[in-house]
Amino acid sequence: MAGSLFPDRQDDYFENMITLQVGSYLQQEFVEVMSDYDGGIYLDIEGFLELTELTEYTQLSIDKDKITLLMAGSLFPDRQQRRIITELKMLNRIEVDGRLYIEKETIAELLPLKGVKWIAEKYTLKISPDFNLPLDNRVNAERRKRNIEADKNNQQAASKNDLFMKADRRMIDLGMLKLRYDINDFSNYFKKEETKGNLEMEYSSQLLYGDFNVRHNLYASGELQDISLKYPYLLKDKTVTLGDNYVTGNDILGYNGKIRGISVSNNDYSVKRSGRELTIRGAAPKNSMVEIYQNGKVVDYQTVEGKEYQFTLDMRSQKDAFKIKIYDRNGVLIEEESINVMSGHDFLSQGKWDYDFFYGQNTGGENLSWDDKKYGIAYGLTNNLTYSFNYYDTRNEDKLYRYAKHYAGYRFSTLAVPLVINFSYYDSLEDPSEGYITELETELFSQQFYYSYEQYSNRLAQDESKESYQEAEISGDYGRSDYFVRFSTKKYLNRIKQKYDTGLSYDISRKIRMDLDLGKTVTIDNNIRDNNIRDNNRSANYTGKIGFYANREDFTYSLDAGYNTSRDSKWQYTGKIRKRFGQHSKYSFNIDVDYNENDHFSLGISFEYKFNTFLKMDYNYSSGDREQKHRVGASYEQVINLKKPFTLNHARTPDQGYVEGAVFIDKNGNGKMERDEKPLAGVGVGIGQNKVRTNKAGLFYLSDVSPYRNNKLRYDYSGTMIDPTLSADDVKEIKLIPASGKKVAVGLVPLSLIMGSITLPSVERKIRKKFFSYAEIIVEKDGVYYRSIKPEYDGFYVVQDLQPGEYSLKINYLGSETVTLKKDVLEVVVSSGETGDFYEGMDFKVTDIKAKKLN
Structure with a gap:
């Protein structure tokens, strides 16, 4: 710059040193700046461009009252050149010895920056550019190179880390054996005509590279209860099962949910939904505790007697969310799963597809022939349109069900409000039965609107006990409360039933919830007599219920008061207190109290105590059981690792x-x-x-x-x-x-460290300081990249946490200068031992540094 364009006020400023951070990687300590007595920091703009190596990519010029900075397009993602013209009056600046210094807060007027931050406690100025520094590009290129080299190892590891875990599987293995002995009632144990309890065996192992499980009652029934050979994740996220499995799906068709044969599916529970009634079935270990949550609160629970659980409950609204939690006999949570109760399939992305397949025997039906089939396929035609087809060929209680089900779901993504339409069509291939279900869902101002229409004929109408059904519901939530208002009407055999329901829920606290439900049911019977005179019989029934539900750690509390005009005892009250086994508690109990206005009172008490992981006793009292009010039982179970039969095993199940x-x-x-x-x-x-x-x-x-x-x-x-x-x-x-x-x-492993320094030839001070800002030391172990470190501002470095092995160290200089070293690579052998060691004197000597020639 020829001539001074700025007033010289050097007496008002003094030299200072700061730490400068620019971008993601560049940091230099002891950067010379000018300061004023008000705390201002002024950067030498030309020195800044040299340090950041922007000199090659920029042109800086000052003309009269303007300063112009031309920046190369290679610095920006869009590759477009930038010309930045700034009026000098916009810059807080000074001139010292012919060099322009710009105050830190106004440097953003000259350079495109994301931000400037002064960290006073560290005396550090952090500048975040809105462009790519040359150093950033070089570091990213180095990282991409290392990532490409590492990808080879990652791909090999990924191929080995398959979900099927092929490397761990065996043709045959000893596995785990569980023995369980139950005495249901000690008072009957010594009676000759009574059995002496139950002895059950369950065995799990690896067989034919799959997961084999069998459960058999050895005494007294001698029945085979479950048997299966599963290949999980064999077909991506699908499990191939030979033996017992649960039929997936949430359909109106009356399959009992379990099949013995061959199946391909991806979950182990079944849901049957008919109107607002849900039946959820699944598998759980014997004597485990299963809880079902509705909208975050426990609404029912049961102890598994065999290996299955089943819940039947009513949905309060379409917003209901259900979850299953399974605890083992010692109170340890072993499984938690959200239950999908919506009809049809979830929406699939365009081109994605899903499927399931079941073939075998309905073990719960009267017909035990191996002729039951169910399979389905779903495909995402677009991101908003999914189609699925399901085929059912089942026999239950001597009724043949052979249906084809078509389903289509569409989301309107271009409307002002979201709208989802689901349509299902059931077509019987055995008789004229048909079924239609149409559902519409939308949301406006956080309020959900739902409408459904169902129509059935012939046998399907008999099974569903309705010829037509329609329902409309509005639901929403405000803070801690949520509500629903619903109207439905059902027609079947000349009878029309109209229901009006409303409900309000309020979370008193995180643990306590209150539900209030009111309902009115109007029934109209249209009976045609022989004289063709229609007799209209209209009746109405009113219901109400208020309930309080609470969960706290292992305790569950509920209190309900219900009103129903169709009962002799219009008011009925129930209360329950339950404590399940906790991980560190030895007892559980359950108290049920029922009372109505006819003075009918009943009390049920159950108490269980576990002496250890294996032995447990229980006591039950029921005031309503006239023959046997009290019952005392016990159970003992043990899982034996057949590979190590004499090693104490605390496993809960043989799996x-x-x-x-x-x-x-x-x-x-x-x-x-x-x-x-x-x-x-x-x-x-x-x-x-x-x-x-x-x-x-x-x-x-x-x-x-x-x-x-x-x-x-x-x-x-x-x-x-x-x-x-x-x-x-x-x-x-x-x-x-x-x-x-x-x-x-x-x-x-003993960890050692390597220490050394980098010495430079006689060079300018600014080159010396820049070198240590742009240099990194690459550490390789056995010829493979191990890590990289930055040297200190004076060239000293330490490589820590080195396990025994052969290491090589080399300097990677990311600046534009050409660097020559006396020795490019230093070799270090870290020896083994009971403690780590120090390896000193690993020094690099730079013999020459040549600046890049600019054209």
Whole structure:
């Protein structure tokens, strides 16, 4: 710049040093700036362009009262050149020794920036450019190169990490055996005509590379209860099952939900929905506790007697959300699943498809022939239009059901308000029966509107007990409360039933909910007599119910008062208190009280106590049972690992697996415990609350590990003296297949460090400072990229946490200058041992630095 365009007021300013951060990677300490006595920081604009290597990509010129900056298009994503013209009066600036300094807050007037931040406590100025720095481009290019090299290993790992877990499967394996003995009532145990309880066997193992499970009653019935061979994730997210499985779907057709044969599906529960009534069935371990949640609160629960649960309940509104939680006999949550109760399939993206297939025997029906079939396919024609086809060929109670079901769902995405239309058509291939279901859903101002129309004929009308049905509902929520208003009308056999319902729910707190429901039902019977005179008989019934529901940890409370004019006792009151088994509690109880205005009172009490993981006793009292008000029973169950039959096993079901291994000092870092390596005793090993400690030999055995989950195996070294140079892994991810185990070696590897420095030849100070801002040290282990580190501002560096192995170090300079080193690569061998070591004197010597010539 020839001549001074700015007043020289150097006496008002002084030299200062700050740390400058520009973009994602560039940081330089001790950058020379000018400061004023009001805290202002002024940057040398030409020095800034040199440091950021923007000199090659920019042209800066000052003409009279304007400053012009021309920036190359390669700095911007759109590759468009920028010309930025700024009036000098807009810049807070000074001139020192012919160089222009711009105050930090106004530098954004000259350069396109996302922001400028002054961090006073660190004395650091952070500048975020709205363009790509040359250093950013070089670093990103280096990372892309490393990622490409790493992708080869990642692809190999991904191919091995398949959900089917082929590498862990076996043709045949010993597996796990569960024995369970139940005494239902001790008072009948010594009676000659009574059985002496029940003895049940359940066995799980790997068989033919699948998950085999069989449950058989050994005494007293001797019946085969369940048998299956499953191949989960064999077909992407589908499970191929040979044996017992649950028919998926939420259809009106009356299949009982379970089939024995061959199936391809992706969930293990079934939902039957008829109007507002839901029947949900699924599988759970015997003696487990199953809870069903409706809108976040427990509405029903049951203890599984066999291996199935079934709930029948009414939907309050179309907004209802359902969830199943399953707890084992000791109160540990083992499964949680949301239940899809909507008709038809979910919408599929364009080109995506889904399917299921079932063939076999209806084990719950009277006809046990192997002739039941059900299959379906769904396809996303567009992102907003899904079509599905299902075929049913089943026999239940000597009734043949052979139906084709067509379903189409469409979302109107271009309307001002969302609108979804679902249409289902059932066509009987055995008789003239037909069924139509049309549903419309929309939302306006956060209020949901729902309308459905159903029409049935012949046998389908008999099964559904309706020839036509229509329903309209409005529902919504405001803060803690939600409501619904609904009208429905049903016609069947000359009878018309009209229902008017409204309900209000209010969350008193996070744990307490109140429901208030009011209803009116009008029934019209149209009977045609022999003299063809129509007799209209009209009746009305009014109902009301208020209920309070609460959940708190292991406790569930409910209190209901119901009114129904069609009952002799119009008012009826019920109350329930339940405590289920908790993970650290030994007892559970349930108290049910019923009372109505005819002074009918009933009381039910059940109490269970577990002495340990295996033995449990229960007591039941029922005031309404005149023959036997009191009952005392007991159950004992044990899961035996047939590979290690004498090892104490705390598994709840035979599907659960185990993890065993050793914790030791891995001197050579090879991951294997060898004779001369020291074991560590007293180290805690656990998954969640399931914990054990290593014995004197450093060994542990952890049972009751859930299959097909990413279990976090955590280590607790508290109370164990460990050398600070040893690496102590805190967590390891474990995934098992059912009834199997996995061995892990937890080696505490000695960690070493390498120290050294980088020396430069005699160069300008600004080049020296820039070098250490643009340099990084690449560390490779056994010829593979390991990590990169930044040297300090004076060239000193430390590479930490190095396990035994061969390492190479080299300098990667990301600046535009050409750098020559005396020795390009330094080789270091980190030796094994019980403690880590220090490797000093690993120094790089730069012999020459040449600046890039600009054309």
